Amino acid sequence: MKPTQFRNKILVLAFLILSVSAFAQQPNPPGQIEDPKDAKNLAYLFAHMTHQDYGRLYYSVSLDGLHWNSLNGKKRVFDEYKGHPDICKGHDGRYYIAGNTSDASPEINIWVSTDLITWEKFSTFTPNLKSTPDYSYALQRIGAPKIFYDESSKQYVLTWHTPHKEGGETYWASQRTLYVLSKDLKTFSDHPTRLFDWDMGTIDVFIRKIGNQYFAILKDETYPTLYWTTGKTIRIAKAPSLLGPYSEPSAPISPNFREAPMLIPSPDGNIWYMYYEQYPGVSYGLSIADNMNGPWYQASGYTFFNDWDKYSLPSSVRHGCMITISKVEYNKLVSHFGIDPKN
Secondary structure: OOOOHHHHHHHHHHHHHHHHHHHHHHHHHHHHHEEEHHHOOOEEEEEEEEOOOOEEEEEEOOOOOEEEEEEEEHHHOOOOOOOOOOEOOOOOOEEEEEEOOOOOOEEEEEEEOOOOOOOOEEEEEOHHHHHHOOOOOOOOEEEEEEEEOOOOOOEEEEEEEOOEOOOOOHHHHHEEEEEEEEEEOOOOOOEEEEEEOOOOEEEEEEEEEEEOOOEEEEEEEOOOOEEEEOOOOOEEOOOOOOOOOOOOOOOOOOOOOOEEEEEEOOOOOOOEEEEEEEEEOOOOEEEEEOOOOOEEEEOOOOOOOOOOOOOEEEEEEEEEEEEEEEEEHHHHHHHHHOOOOOO
């Protein structure tokens, strides 16, 4: 073979390798549908804060649970709200959102809405943290309150995290998840109670019932080391009943240094999408499974390279919650606030 021919073959081979690499991507995430009429979940709302305006309320929406667009010109949708947004649909079909003005505030504030557009103050709850059984040494700190309505028992569970030590990572590792119960979000059980009986730091906990089992999705708040490799990851505990006892947490769903998990079902209802933030406001990750016991894998996204991303969110979004909504609710939100077609 002549040197020129050999060189040309090498160039062709290199071109083919580069071409294949350029187009090598993950397959599209499962759970999508071709005909919208076949969807079990028609639309989604992401109620979140932003990096520039931490603790305030913004909206993004999606029709497929993967690609999200900002509403309201990336401006606040409700000026009174402050906290880590968490919305649940209640016993009366209305939506409730929990928040607090800061972790040092003694109060948890709850608003109510019929349409996710107009919110009204509903109640204020001040837990007596010193009354928690076997946790009277808790500090007066309330982090990221969240609401779950349990259809089976017709009651709400209001959860948050509270520390018992001061100082850096010691403070965060001392976070424990507490809860109270309520039938109406006006009156609450006598004292906060620890949700988990194991001794490890947990924050950003929310509860979901799937089938006959309850799942607590949580952030492991111990700092990662060679001897605690699960630190700062998203994990899952499960229980046969609402208040447990919950199992030891699963293996990590996410890499280290992730928080604020959010869980939604896919449009076809067969797949679970677990989002989480790489803090502080660096990016979003997405893990996918066909059941809550896993296995989970990570999709590629939030890179802002359209030919590579399998999911996309607006830039600067920070944590909150994702919920399914109807197409009618989606259309009303888009009509009222306006949508940004470019995320």
